[in-house]
Amino acid sequence: MDKTSSSEIYQTDALIAEDIDAYLAAHQNKSMLRFITCGSVDDGKSTLIGRLLYDSKMIFEDQLAALESDSKKSGTQGEEIDFALLVDGLAAEREQGITIDVAYRFFATEQRKFIVADCPGHEQYTRNMVTGASTADLAVILIDARKGVLVQTRRHSFLCRQLGIRNIVLAVNKMDLIDYDQSKYDAIVADYTAFAASIGIENFTAMPISGFRGDNITTLSANTPWYVGAPLMTHLETVELDTSRDAAKPFRMPVQWVNRPNLDFRGFSGLIATGMVKPGDPVRVLPSGKTSTVKSIVTFGGELEEASAGQSVTICLEDEVDCSRGNVLSVADAPPEVADQFEATIVWMDDEAMLPGRAYLLKLATQTVSATIQAPKYEINVNTMEHLAAKTLELNVIGVAEITTDKPLVFEAYAENRALGGFILIDKINNRTVGAGMLHFSLRRSQNVHWQATSIGREDHAGLKNQKPLVLWFTGLSGSGKSTIANEVEKNLNLMNRHTFLLDGDNIRHGLNKDLGFTDTDRIENIRRVGEVTRLMADAGLIVLTAFISPFRAERQMVRDMLPEGEFVEIFVDTPLEVAEARDVKGLYKKAREGKLKNFTGIDSPYEAPEAPDITVNTVAMTPAEAAEYIVRQIMPLK
Template sequence: MSADIQDTKTDEPVYVTEALIAEDIDAYLVKHQHKTMLRFITCGSVDDGKSTLIGRLLYDSKMIFEDQLASLEHDSKTVGTQAGDIDFALLVDGLAAEREQGITIDVAYRFFATDKRKFIVADTPGHEQYTRNMVTGASTADLAVILIDARQGVLTQTRRHSYLVKLLGIRNVVLAINKMDLVDYSAERFYEIVSEYSNFAKGIGMESFLPIPISGLKGDNIVTPSTAMPWYQGPTLINHLEVAPINDTEMQEHPFRMAVQWVNRPNLDFRGFTGMISAGTVRPGDAIRVLPSGKTTTVKTITTFDGDLDKAVAGQSVTLTFNDEIDCSRGDVIVQSDNPCEVADQFEATVVWMAEEAMLPGRPYLLKIGTQTVTATVNQPKYEVNVNTLEHTAAKTLALNAIGVVNISTDRPIPFEAYAENPDLGGFILVDRMTNATIAAGMLHFALRRSQNIHWQTTDVDRDAHAAQKNQQAKAVWFTGLSGSGKSTIANIVERKLHAMGKHTFLLDGDNVRHGLNRDLGFTDADRVENVRRVGEVAKLMTDAGLIVLTAFISPFRSERQMVRDLMAAGEFIEVYVDTPLAVAEERDVKGLYKKARAGQLKNFTGIDSPYEAPEDAEIVVNTVELSAEEAADRVIERILAAIG
């Protein structure tokens, strides 16, 4: 196994054998360990030549072994490349589907190095359906190379990726106008594309970009200046990559910030807080503050695997110890004491929706930011961005690949900074609580003023006092099931019998609340989510008052039922699944709703054209085919009485 590299002193080729590698490995490691690392992405529309460009960079930087080169030459003939040409994209497109279709699907990461710098490049897919993969690749990049096919010019996906690059805070952008060999290396065509792109870039607030005419296949202006384009006097692509600024270096000028990843307790004599410094510099003796608690202390030591440090900077992973015993745990953020970041629970943010199913405003999602995870709800979008025209359009939801501005509320205050200032503390993802799938990526803009102006008011009579006065334990008994399953009937019997026993109860019925509290809501999925959210909040207030509150709602989605459960104290929520087959419920059709739904007169009806997600682990299941309403009610009462003693 060998690779052909260049001797920098003699310009003669040197064949790197395994013996030579073994002999010079220490010298090689010493040479490379102090080089800076630039992370960059290639993006653009389909078939703009992203994979070919990366393959060319690997090839020209001598990062291909002899056996890989032989395989590459063989595979290039198989895919029908012109005689003498190598299909460099095959070095990057690793999935079988990618090679078959000639496209990139997944994000491919590759490493290469020059004498001046090390690089990690992410080859991101150009297809619109894989935009989420592009966001993933761009999230850690210092620089973006946006490719344009010289024959096609600026396309929709070029605009979308450029907008995302700007949104993700990548300030160093290279506009690589590729396949110049296919337009006869025309300077006129190059400047025409640059002019068109400049107009778009100004519209999205992109301050600057570097245009370079290239041919990934032929190697023009990749490593060496092109003899075919003497009219271009700017740097080659690799020349620019070697001198481009790196984010970690820039972040060292900011105030100190470090999100705690874990509490390091190897023994009883050591307690440190480990994480990666996202901004600023820290030294032993520095005054720091832990957020969100606000507790202050000073740094005692900065510990690493290689020993203690006198100073640590952005980009380094370290363990800090404190001079005082204060509470600090995973998810907290350690900051400069006299220049802390904000703490809030309501924000404006830009969201890139990445799931096949559209966003449901009001539905609770998991929000992961820094090293912490909280529950968050997303309001109806303020607007959606049309990436072609940059127009702000009205939207009730966000579909796959849509970009919109929304308000977000979290279940507790979190330390943050605007994404533009600190991507580590301002960038987040949304995760579906039921499937654990990542469904969106977002960037925080600022805290809403109401999150700073509204405070929780302490009252003298608490929820325990309310319950004690009623001589009972508060419970939320949540009946769920299809329309016609018998929820309201059973819940009504349960309340009547509990009332007769002297229990303090209240029944919230699905139809009844739509006459007042929820009269403004329809029956779309989004309205159903909001319907349950409101009722859940009311039920929470009633349990705070010490009541046994019963609710009878279809509440078709597991996520919203889980949201209500999370509002309650442990053991306070009792889910009752009224298990009635659809055919039986439809046969009953007391209100004639199924008949209307089947006739197309009633849209979004659960069980017909809107889904019902049956509980997977309900505390009580009653089958109304096997049990009468009275028998089902008795079973529920038995469970309630056992729960409240």
């Protein structure tokens, strides 16, 4: 290769690099719109997104060639392209001709960048639709012009309203299949307008389109001369973003990380949810309420004179205040609320129904707390907007319930602040996301009830008794020997001059829990109450022994979480079902087998054995006395 050709290559590479840099710089400064397409099955959502990708030149040549080939295989006539194949990437979707999961796609125009989520239309995939809509600024609700407003149209519109999406586009699709009939279009818009008003959607933008033919997608169509609005793409490029509204609100930033690379620097990193902040601004740290002043705003590119909603920054304060992940920095004179009891709308997303009284993990912004959901006030029939009585929430059901957290949450109503009002619920045992929700307001009692400080604490009580508080939690099947062994353990501890108290399952149901039955919900409430009593007794410095079946791991973990580290000892009385049933000293198994005793653990109600108990005793290999001696040696080894 001669020098001239090498020089030309270098010059070409340099020009390409300059073009890439210019392209990246141009896109870096563009605003980002996140939107979803939703509606009923086969309304043309995937086709519309494919058309937008195609018209915005976001399809590579090899992708286009593959799309043309796939379109012929799928039976599309002539040279026409089946744009839905761009989005319906899953084999199952192509085989069924439907979308079953949320598909995200990126594209850009000269004016703006876009992330679009193609949401499934089937009712059983409502949870997927909620996932796609949770971060969206705009929703394109498609209606098949031949079918009009359907049940799923109403369902998805209601969900968009609940999830706080303010920008709604009503896209009446497949106008080509009704010969662009204006009267039919007007009737659909009028029908939707009446429904939208009934659920609180005050404004929306309606337009007639054909995703397949391209009518009113990027340019106005000659087929609809009666339509005087803008094409869909123009509307998407010019609609006001939520971030613009968020910037006008008071400053809030959930703290994600305390940034301390060395002893000379300490800052608090996070994404600004709302408002603006600049050096010199007074701020408040919540939930503690401590105040300080912004010293500097640091980013990877240097310090900023000002930062606003949507920016990730590190804020340094003038004072050494206590602040960590999960705290919220806010403007000092208009902070958000702090509470531990709320009313919320919940969308249940798990195959296993919600269990009222069970403790779930609740994540809101950077905060994680333990939360208990009460029995729903009602569930919402999203087809009729009717409020229905409910004892629980099943998969894809939406309801309103009260929530209690173990620690105060910094929050704002979801309608005002999606970042500090939207949460997810996680199963503590298997870490599945089981629900999502929107906080409405704090309950008055959460503001009126406060902890009363006392002079004598749990350390004083324990010191007076010269012992460490402990909770010995015996769990196992009915007839396993829990009560017998717990009684033997208490006798041994009594001989050692230990201060103890034994709580037995049957005895508790004669008084404190006499109003509870044996359903899963009642069993959860039974253990919750016992857990609270146990904690109080441990605070008094006692060694507390409890003999309860306590069939669910989640509730045993809930009680463990109530106590300081190391004070909860889970003792699994490991007795096979056939052995426990053979003993049957109370005749309960016999009644359960005959159908006379419902919800009996081990027969028609599950028992979740501990996966990693602190102590295990086998009553087949040990006598109650031997088991008790073994347990005492484990909790009080000889020094």
